[in-house]
Amino acid sequence: MANRQLCRVCVPRLLPASFSSTLSAVSSSRRSTVSNRQSMREARLRAAREQHSSPPSYTLADLVFNPDLQRSLSDGKGTIETKKCDKDCSEAFEEAVEQLNYLLISDETNKAVNAAFEAAIAQLNYLQSNEDTIRDSVISRRDAKKFTVKYLERSGLALETVEKLNYIHVSGTKGKGSTCALTESLLRHQGLKTGFYSSPHILATNERIRINGQPLDKAKFTEHFWKVYNRLWELREHDHDMPAYFKFVTILGFHVFVEEKVDVAVLEVGIGGESDCTNIVRNVGTVGITSLALEHTDLLGTTLEEIAWQKAGIIKPGSHVFTHVTQPECLEVIRQRAKDNGIDTIFEVPPTEDYFKSEATAAQPYEDLSAVIKLNGSLAVQLAMDYLVRAKGRKHIANEVLMDQQLLDGLVKSHWPGRCQKVEWRGMRLFFDGAHTLESIEVCAEWFHKNVKDSPNPKILIFNRKGQSDIRPLLKVLRRTCPFDMACFSPNLSAAKPIYASQVFLSVSEERQLGRSQAIANDWDDLCRNENTPCNSQAFAHMVDAFVAIRQKFPLTENSxxxxxxxxxxxxxxxAAIAALDAIDQSQRNNEEEEEQK
Known part of the structure; x- marks a missing residue:
């Protein structure tokens, strides 16, 4: 079978993550109790052809996390392409189905993998800290690195073993995750095996640990989780002697990177830098610091200088330090921390636009780049090239403006879900951006305005933000974006009960989350009254309620x-929004199927 030339009618052009559902009928037929092999072949072939003739079923999550699938749908290629042939290709078609079955996990196995993963995450959630514990941690945060090393080595992994890998470490207030994602993509497009540790996740915890740009396989995550968890549990010295959630997942990430033998791991700082759990590696060669602003002031300080001191805490002796920080007072702090580590020079990277003035980038105008690349592309290129110089002997001078096709591919083909991301779904153009600081909200608002300024569609805002800081400056920026026809405020809850274990958050009670959403809605209405505009806000208990209310107000028809x-x-x-919309969609499909069966 391996050597047979298969007709194109037999082979799908597109294999999205959800394609197992497209061939579910094939799997079911394969498991049926057909009396003889010929009957089984005919049943499987018939089921495959039936599935082949209809478009596959996609979830919103598939579109968010699979850019190739989204591009294919946007290009009108969301269904499997076929072409006619003038011969009987039944045998070849069947062999193609066989081949695909080897690539796809059976329904039962897939369900088992998901169930095991959800069980692991449910256990992990017990390590989340409640509000009182988080307040106490402010005082003891200076011990975070010491305890991370303690639990890392207790889990069976020596710090010296971790330090045999190569690392790029990135801190900052705005854009550190995006910078890491771009850097990882740049290195992967150079043929390297990459690891990438980031936070938070969007839908599932395994998004935090990536190999070659993909979230760690759920089966592998589960395997590594229990190996590390059980060892730490068995070696406890007292009942509460377990690492907290973020500390545990950080340790798990190091286990995975060592096991996978990655060429380089890109680490995104969680909070701050100096005392962050990721900051245990002592020999980081390449360091990036993105733009800075006031954040987590209860943990990091109340001035920009104090924030800068924390962020620059990831600098190590011998590190090459790159930044696009602009505030003079912050740069002075970063330079001093570098000098404290024996480093005379930090590199302030050039603007990303400078890389797009040569013939090599003529086919990719700077204006067409995403906001993520415009803001963070230069820093990512310098971080990636610095590693390639150090580890692979590439010729490059720090801050040299260089762009070739490989680097360009690494930038434009990077994918960072939930960051300035547009997805079309069920009559909605969804604009996702996890922006949560004033500076990032300004970027988000500009991006949204650019995309909708000529659109006649009603504009809907769905907003929430954790923490107790003043939210009104962010709301003012959003109100200037465009006249929203409806403003919805909801906790980060998909439904009355969490749809996925990875969306269970114990750090803040549900009651306080609901109170926070109502308070934000009240602030929005206050701004409306001050500006003599209609008060159009509404607070919801969760995202399913929000989307149901949106569709009740703006029902989808053929013409509107x-x-x-x-x-x-x-x-x-x-x-929570993605999970809610998929849950609503699944419920509607279930209802339609029930109606058809009546």
């Missing part, structure tokens, strides 16, 4: 109901 929906303020809110 198309919407532009901005979901922003929190990455967890983005995840």
């Amino acid at each position: 109901g198309h919407l532009d929906v901005l979901v922003t303020g929190s990455f967890h809110l983005v995840g």
